Amino acid sequence: xxxxxxxAIRGVRDFPKKGIVFRDITPxxxxxxxxxxxxxxxxxxxYEEKVQVVAGTEARGFILAPAVALHLAAGFVPIRKKxxxxxxxxxxxYELEYGTDTLEMHRDAIRPGTRVxxxxxxxxxxxxxxxxxxxxxxxxxxxxxxxxLVELAFLGGRRKLEPHSVFTLVQYASEEE
Numbered sequence: 001x002x003x004x005x006x007x008a009i010r011g012v013r014d015f016p017k018k019g020i021v022f023r024d025i026t027p028x029x030x031x032x033x034x035x036x037x038x039x040x041x042x043x044x045x046x047y048e049e050k051v052q053v054v055a056g057t058e059a060r061g062f063i064l065a066p067a068v069a070l071h072l073a074a075g076f077v078p079i080r081k082k083x084x085x086x087x088x089x090x091x092x093x094y095e096l097e098y099g100t101d102t103l104e105m106h107r108d109a110i111r112p113g114t115r116v117x118x119x120x121x122x123x124x125x126x127x128x129x130x131x132x133x134x135x136x137x138x139x140x141x142x143x144x145x146x147x148x149l150v151e152l153a154f155l156g157g158r159r160k161l162e163p164h165s166v167f168t169l170v171q172y173a174s175e176e177e
Contacts, residue, residue: 006170008034009150021175023150025121029063038064038169042119042147043071045167049144051117053077053110057103057132058084060121064149068119077109077116079132090138092131103128105135112140123148123168126157133164 008031010024028034042064055077056065062078069076082091082102089104110116116136120129129146136143143164151157151168154175158166 003170005034005038005149009170023122023152023172025060025149028149035067038149039067039071041169042149042167043068046072046117046145046147049117050115051144052115053141054117054119055079055105055110055132055136055141057120057128061119064121065119068117068147072117074117077105079103079105079135090135092134094127094131095125101128103131103135105132105139107139110136110139110141114139114141115144116141117144118146118164119148120146121149123151123157123161123166124155126155126160129157130160133161 005028008027010027012022012024015022028038051072051074053075054065054069054072056062057079058081066076082104085104085106088107090107091102091104093100093102118129118132123129133143145165145167146161148168149170151171153171153173
């Protein structure tokens with residue numbers, strides 16, 4: 001395998017439920033060189049986009065998004081699971097590959113016109129990131145792109161994110177790959 005990032009990502013069968021192959025990015029995170037490479041490569045396409053805020057989704061998006069924000073000299077906005085934020089929020093529900101969930105974002109986290117890069121660890125069906133994009137747009141933010149470490153391309157999630165650009169570092173064309 002030529003890509004050290006893809007080589008480091010583990011496929012864990014039947015997690016969190018039977019029939020799912022969970023893509024575990026922990027080996028990437030624990031390796032300083034791979035973590036640095038991940039942050040640099042996720043940031044690179046957006047250097048000229050004048051990103052003001054990077055929004056990251058709970059939980060693993062919280063690992064990558066703040067690092068990308070620092071790399072781009074931008075702020076960080078957490079998008080959390082329902083009930084975890086103390087102030088007035090936007091809310092969006094979505095379907096996962098294996099269930100449903102609801103996310104929230106503080107109403108005052110993004111001002112109208114703010115240039116926002118959306119970051120998460122994995123793009124599967126696109127439901128999570130679409131919900132995040134919906135909240136950012138509701139706040140008046142301008143989405144400059146969506147960036148992911150991993151894409152499960154066979155699930156077609158990037159279609160749900162149109163017209164936003166989608167950038168991924170590692171793609172899986174099938175569940176068995």
